Amino acid sequence: MLEECVLADSIQSWRHVFKLDPDKELNDEALDAVCMSGTDAIMVGGSSGVTYENTVDLLSRVRRYEVPCVLEVSDLEAVVPGFDLYMIPMVLNTSDSNWIMGQHQRAIEQFGYMIPWDLLVTEGYIVLNGDSTVAKLTSADTSLSASAAASYAQIADKLMHLPIVYVEYSGVFGDMELVQQIHRGMERSRVLYGGGIVDKSTALQAAAVCDTIVVGNIIYRDLAKALETVAVKLEV
Numbered sequence: 001m002l003e004e005c006v007l008a009d010s011i012q013s014w015r016h017v018f019k020l021d022p023d024k025e026l027n028d029e030a031l032d033a034v035c036m037s038g039t040d041a042i043m044v045g046g047s048s049g050v051t052y053e054n055t056v057d058l059l060s061r062v063r064r065y066e067v068p069c070v071l072e073v074s075d076l077e078a079v080v081p082g083f084d085l086y087m088i089p090m091v092l093n094t095s096d097s098n099w100i101m102g103q104h105q106r107a108i109e110q111f112g113y114m115i116p117w118d119l120l121v122t123e124g125y126i127v128l129n130g131d132s133t134v135a136k137l138t139s140a141d142t143s144l145s146a147s148a149a150a151s152y153a154q155i156a157d158k159l160m161h162l163p164i165v166y167v168e169y170s171g172v173f174g175d176m177e178l179v180q181q182i183h184r185g186m187e188r189s190r191v192l193y194g195g196g197i198v199d200k201s202t203a204l205q206a207a208a209v210c211d212t213i214v215v216g217n218i219i220y221r222d223l224a225k226a227l228e229t230v231a232v233k234l235e236v
């Protein structure tokens with residue numbers, strides 16, 4: 001568990017994050033390897049099939065370890081108390097305001113005084129894999145040029161002062177030149193990159209052009225390869 005005074009600031013030092021999906025099975029041995037890997041944080045989240053029950057279950061299992069554990073909120077029904085931080089996505093490249101601030105407005109109205117504001121960290125999402133669940137769910141405009149994507153990132157950084165720009169290619173390895181162009185334009189926002197990191201090589205390529213890499217699906221497909229990606233903490 002993180003000390004309260006460093007909670008939201010701690011994201012500034014993250015180089016590597018494992019994203020665990022409550023809707024997917026991971027046995028105790030695999031979870032032990034992930035939590036003891038040296039990763040900077042475990043992010044719990046998914047864009048479908050996330051429930052209160054499977055989120056509580058995963059949190060309680062990760063809590064056996066010292067590693068920070070944060071919830072990426074994708075469904076209000078699955079907001080569980082007890083995480084170190086709550087990451088709040090706002091999708092920048094959609095014209096559906098529901099995913100920019102509609103859900104957020106309803107969440108704030110519903111949770112009201114219960115919201116631990118100091119624990120909330122907003123992520124400006126730029127969703128770029130048109131085949132991903134998250135792109136379909138949010139009707140994201142994924143056919144962006146590098147300069148268009150970089151402009152969205154600048155809105156997050158310079159107009160909205162968001163702490164995080166999340167370049168989301170969930171499921172495929174993205175365009176590293178585009179990610180680099182986004183990263184070069186940032187003054188304050190930290191750039192998280194996720195999508196198709198499947199081994200040390202892809203991890204190193206992504207880590208070279210962003211601040212923090214996020215490794216997801218490969219955990220469930222080839223754990224040894226997933227664990228290789230933590231090497232970016234030493235090599236970049």
Ligand SMILES: CC(C)=CCC/C(C)=C/CC/C(C)=C/CC/C(C)=C/CC/C(C)=C/CC/C(C)=C/CC/C(C)=C/COP(=O)(O)OP(=O)(O)O
Pocket residue numbers: 021045046047048072073074075076079080081082086088089090091099100103104105107108111114115116125132133134135137138168170171
């Ligand atoms: C007491 C206590 C703990 C109070 C809680 C305080 C709190 C957190 C209050 C809520 C405040 C708030 C403003 C909440 C926002 C609510 C909400 C639902 C916002 C919408 C977020 C959003 C834009 C969701 C869209 C989907 C998305 C971007 C999900 C992120 C995760 C992601 C991309 C997963 C990867 O998905 P993918 O690989 O494509 O698909 P699979 O899951 O199938 O693999």
Ligand SMILES: O=P(O)(O)OC[C@@H](O)CO
Pocket residue numbers: 019168169170171172193194195196197214215216217218
């Ligand atoms: O599952 P992958 O493709 O590793 O993507 C990680 C993360 O960005 C998903 O939200």
Ligand SMILES: [Mg+2]
Pocket residue numbers: 021046170216217
């Ligand atoms: Mg996924």
